Amino acid sequence: MKALSLLLILISQTAFATSDIKNEPANIHPGEVRVITFPAPDKSSVFSCKGEVLKWSFKNGMGSAIVIESYFSELHPFVCKLELNGKLAHQISFEVKPRDYKAEVLKVNPKTIKLAAKDEERVWKEQKVLDRIYASSQTEFQFEAPFVQPMNSAITSVYGTKRVYNNQKKGQHLGIDYRAAIGQKVPATNAGIVMFAGDLFYTGWTVILDHGMDIFTVYGHLDKTLVTAGSKVKRSEIIGLSGNTGRTSGPHLHWGVKVHGQYIDGMSLIDETQKYFQK
Numbered sequence: 001m002k003a004l005s006l007l008l009i010l011i012s013q014t015a016f017a018t019s020d021i022k023n024e025p026a027n028i029h030p031g032e033v034r035v036i037t038f039p040a041p042d043k044s045s046v047f048s049c050k051g052e053v054l055k056w057s058f059k060n061g062m063g064s065a066i067v068i069e070s071y072f073s074e075l076h077p078f079v080c081k082l083e084l085n086g087k088l089a090h091q092i093s094f095e096v097k098p099r100d101y102k103a104e105v106l107k108v109n110p111k112t113i114k115l116a117a118k119d120e121e122r123v124w125k126e127q128k129v130l131d132r133i134y135a136s137s138q139t140e141f142q143f144e145a146p147f148v149q150p151m152n153s154a155i156t157s158v159y160g161t162k163r164v165y166n167n168q169k170k171g172q173h174l175g176i177d178y179r180a181a182i183g184q185k186v187p188a189t190n191a192g193i194v195m196f197a198g199d200l201f202y203t204g205w206t207v208i209l210d211h212g213m214d215i216f217t218v219y220g221h222l223d224k225t226l227v228t229a230g231s232k233v234k235r236s237e238i239i240g241l242s243g244n245t246g247r248t249s250g251p252h253l254h255w256g257v258k259v260h261g262q263y264i265d266g267m268s269l270i271d272e273t274q275k276y277f278q279k
């Protein structure tokens, strides 16, 4: 019996070692995600991209993982690997193609660019809290359907827009802004766990959801939050009301998507999860 199971292990390892390793490289652009699936020997395999170990999901002999490329990419090709006991079981190569992000010019009072010392201290304290949240994602997907946009209204600032304040590039907008009056219902863009519902310096009243596997969504400048930290929400459940809190230039909803510690384009997460759930 022992010999037979050993033989089976050898056969399955050989099968995984030879299949799909010579895949064509996949494409990704800065600020985007890819949801990938691959044959997997078992859950004890280690999945890594660019040498960094990442969470992955194992079901019915298949693995799923989410791969990102930072907005600040230097466009280097990279490889994701699944390894069992140090042996390569599956490999996917990625080529990083450039993507153009537009610039918008904003005129602001120079005083509002520099933070006062007490605000700087507040921002620093809030960052500690947020860092802990973003390091604590569930190890399985918390959703069973694609992500959806939080609103159907006009997008007033797309992801990745470079912001030029008073003729100096001072950053980029790494979320999507939706036109919204004060008091409009804001739904969860997918099922998840409420990790934060409170007031932050930059994004005002804010809700942060963990969707598992290091995927988080952020809803900012709310007038009011309608959920509490620790509770589970369904896709499209109302989590707050839109508003004009925090650092804003008028009422709107800011939707941020953070994956593996980087803000990425929510539209890419919607597209990729739609493809994933069609399979």
Ligand SMILES: [Zn+2]
Binding pocket: 157, 173, 175, 176, 177, 253, 254, 255
């Ligand atoms: Zn925004």
